[in-house]
Amino acid sequence: MKPLSGFEFIAGCLALDFVDTLGERAGQGRERLEDENALAAWLGQAELAPGGVDFSANDLAIARSVREAIYRCTTSVIDGGALPADDVACLNLTASRMPLRPRLQDGVLVRVGDQPLNAAMSVLAEDALGLLVVPRRERLRRCPECAMVFEDTSRPGKRRWCSSASGCGNRAKVRAHRARRDTET
Numbered sequence: 001m002k003p004l005s006g007f008e009f010i011a012g013c014l015a016l017d018f019v020d021t022l023g024e025r026a027g028q029g030r031e032r033l034e035d036e037n038a039l040a041a042w043l044g045q046a047e048l049a050p051g052g053v054d055f056s057a058n059d060l061a062i063a064r065s066v067r068e069a070i071y072r073c074t075t076s077v078i079d080g081g082a083l084p085a086d087d088v089a090c091l092n093l094t095a096s097r098m099p100l101r102p103r104l105q106d107g108v109l110v111r112v113g114d115q116p117l118n119a120a121m122s123v124l125a126e127d128a129l130g131l132l133v134v135p136r137r138e139r140l141r142r143c144p145e146c147a148m149v150f151e152d153t154s155r156p157g158k159r160r161w162c163s164s165a166s167g168c169g170n171r172a173k174v175r176a177h178r179a180r181r182d183t184e185t
């Protein structure tokens, strides 16, 4: 089910779910972090920020730049290229900041940070850095239909398509079936 906000958490890990907030990368791209409220909503759904935190326009700009650094690093792994040094430096710096820490509050464990944006980005950068080394880097995939980057967490590790509600795998299979039928008749 697609939540009302349009955010999907289907990339196999949070860092790539975050990358997917810029969707439809095979085409024009679709920015889902349209403003500070959208950023707060995504971080809330990802349990990386409690409700009621106000993020600034500068926070949004930082979040988007971290997101694109993750995107460029993971796609260079997929494409077999060298990691972009600037982006690795950005992720290293981001991951070095104090991450979210647990706090028991009214009988519930919440994760908070004194600097909410830095703390959330630190968690995402740590996840992203883990994707760039073995064994996880071998599980990075790009959907051939929609170009979404995901981590194949299936046991056999043979997943090709994203599991988007738009049904990339199905679309490709239907097309292949039609192509076969057309050559047979």
Ligand SMILES: [Zn+2]
Binding pocket: 143, 144, 145, 146, 147, 148, 161, 162, 163, 164, 168, 169
């Ligand atoms: Zn797809």
